[in-house]
Amino acid sequence: MSVLALPATVTEHRPRYEGANIRTWIGFKHFMYLVEEAVLDWLRAYTPGARGLYLDCGLGVEIVDCSVQLPATLEVDDLVRARVTATHPGRFAVTLHAVRDGAEVLVLRGKVAIALVRETDSPGGGPIAVGAELLPEPTPELRLAAPPGPVGGFGWSWPAPYYYCHFSDRVQHSGYVRVLEEAVDRYLAHRGISVGRLVRERGWIPVVSRARVRLLAAAHMEEVVHTTFTVEDVLRDTLFDGRMDSYVERGGERIHVATASILHGYAISRGPDAGRPATLDTEVIDALLGSDAP
CATH class of the missing domain: 3.10.129.10 (Hotdog Thioesterase)
Incomplete structure (x- = not known):
């Protein structure tokens, strides 16, 4: 199955209270934290996930590039619906929508790239059990x-x-x-x-x-x-x-x-x-x- 044929993951999150520094609006840092969480959810759905890749395969998942556009505000009690779509091995398109009064408002559009780094201290070193074709080649x-x-x-x-x-x-x-x-x-x-x-x-x-x-x-x-x-x-x-x-x-x-x-x-x-x-x-x-x- 090609990467483009895979369904996207859709998960729900809420921004952390720490990010409400001015009134109840959430700062950009916590938008990017939500993107990270959503990509980790995608990895859990289609690969062994960050924990399995480290412990079983000796690979550290590292976000190496994240770019975001923020067209609307995000507030502390918003329920955020995150959609992550793989575009190439290790590359993703991400959108975040806030659910307000029963309607969805686009609050983020982003792109993410990950790397798999070989970890010398990991107890594992075996092959990737599932989803290897969806991931980038490991790097030393x-x-x-x-x-x-x-x-x-x-x-x-x-x-x-x-x-x-x-x-x-x-x-x-x-x-x-x-x-x-x-x-x-x-x-x-x-x-x-x-x-x-x-x-x-x-x-x-x-x-x-x-x-x-x-x-x-x-x-x-x-x-x-x-x-x-x-x-x-x-x-x-x-x-x-x-x-x-x-x-x-x-x-x-x-x-x-x-x-x-x-x-x-x-x-x-x-x-x-x-x-x-x-x-x-x-x-x-x-x-x-x-x-x-x-």
């Missing part, structure tokens, strides 16, 4: 093509904590999703337009329209990861396009381990214009595009 290490050109900008360094890692070894995809959220927050505070300030003074709340996080190579547990964030453009005075890159230094080599992009804006949360996109004024645009050069 996580090493994918990096995007062109170094990107600088505002940055900081952090030791890769075990609770961001998979399989006692490397930083997982959701760890970099968390870092992307932190990178935006740190950058805005560094520029003097922190999320808290704009919420208090203007009633502006952060809104993410699009995000993508890609793993390029392994960053191992407790390695120091160097992360940069820069705003590349401001669009129509309502959105800014940002890019994050993460690196490690190993054996005298600078290794690009992850890259991400985010399209970010603000919505007005109070007054007669509540719910409308905020127009970025000169102060905010100058802060976003300012230089870190001395």
Whole structure:
């Protein structure tokens, strides 16, 4: 049976309460967590699943690329219906619909790619019992093509904590999703337009329209990861396009381990214009595009 002939999985989830940071709206990070859960459900349906692949086959399932578009808001008590369709071995199209008042509202459209990494500490090493034709070829290490050109900008360094890692070894995809959220927050505070300030003074709340996080190579547990964030453009005075890159230094080599992009804006949360996109004024645009050069 070909991948395209397989039926999609449709599962139901609710966003975690942790993601309701501004009123009852859910932040982009938790949209991406729901996508991860939905893909894991697909793997459980058609393959041995992440646990079986690790314990029996010695393979670690790793999300290596997830891009999402977010056309509508998601709220804390929404029931989310996730549909996952395999498009090629290890590649998926994902949609999330929120069920509101008996009707479905599209809240996410995304694409996901996974890798199977051979794990040296796994007790297993046998063949994949079911669904091998649906999965990518295993790889001995996580090493994918990096995007062109170094990107600088505002940055900081952090030791890769075990609770961001998979399989006692490397930083997982959701760890970099968390870092992307932190990178935006740190950058805005560094520029003097922190999320808290704009919420208090203007009633502006952060809104993410699009995000993508890609793993390029392994960053191992407790390695120091160097992360940069820069705003590349401001669009129509309502959105800014940002890019994050993460690196490690190993054996005298600078290794690009992850890259991400985010399209970010603000919505007005109070007054007669509540719910409308905020127009970025000169102060905010100058802060976003300012230089870190001395």
